[in-house]
Amino acid sequence: MRARIYKPAKTAMSSGTAKTNVWVLEHVAEEARSVDPLMGWTSSNDTQAQVKLTFDSKEAALDYAEAKGIDVTVQEPKPRKLNIRQGGYGENFATNRRGAWTH
Numbered sequence: 816m817r818a819r820i821y822k823p824a825k826t827a828m829s830s831g832t833a834k835t836n837v838w839v840l841e842h843v844a845e846e847a848r849s850v851d852p853l854m855g856w857t858s859s860n861d862t863q864a865q866v867k868l869t870f871d872s873k874e875a876a877l878d879y880a881e882a883k884g885i886d887v888t889v890q891e892p893k894p895r896k897l898n899i900r901q902g903g904y905g906e907n908f909a910t911n912r913r914g915a916w917t918h
Contacts, residue, residue, distance in 0.1 A: 816842065816845075816863065816884075816885055816886065817842070817843045817845075817885070817886050817887070817888075818840050818841060818842045818843060818880060818885050818886070818887050818888075819840075819841055819843060819887065819888050819889070819890060820838055820839070820840050820841075820873065820876045820877065820880070820887050820888070820889045820890070821838070821839055821841070821889070821890040821892070822835065822837070822838050822839070822873075822890075822891075822892040823835055823837070823839055824892075825895075832895075837869045837870065837871060838869070838870045838871070838872060838873050838875070838876045839867055839868070839869055839870075839876075840867070840868040840869075840870065840876045840879065840880060840885075840887070841866075841867050841868075842863040842864055842866050842885075843864070844859065844861050844864040845861050845863070845864075846859065846860065846861055847859075873889065877889070
């Protein structure tokens with residue numbers, strides 16, 4: 816049984832970083848999904864691929880995997896580059912703008 820441990824990235828729909836402070840242990844599918852010929856649904860006999868466990872730290876996830884005998888690969892998170900503007904949000908409404916107001 817194989818799994819991967821990773822720290823999830825922030826969602827593209829929000830600028831917030833909620834749910835990115837945990838580590839996730841996710842089982843890798845052992846077999847490919849098959850398509851049902853009648854309905855077109857995808858199905859699999861591998862129920863472990865549906866399991867996602869969350870942990871507070873990478874060490875806790877590694878300890879769990881070692882205790883259960885799970886072969887894991889760890890994906891380290893890429894550091895996020897901060898995007899801090901000089902004037903912040905108020906810069907959008909500044910009266911001394913150099914460029915043309917576009918909206």
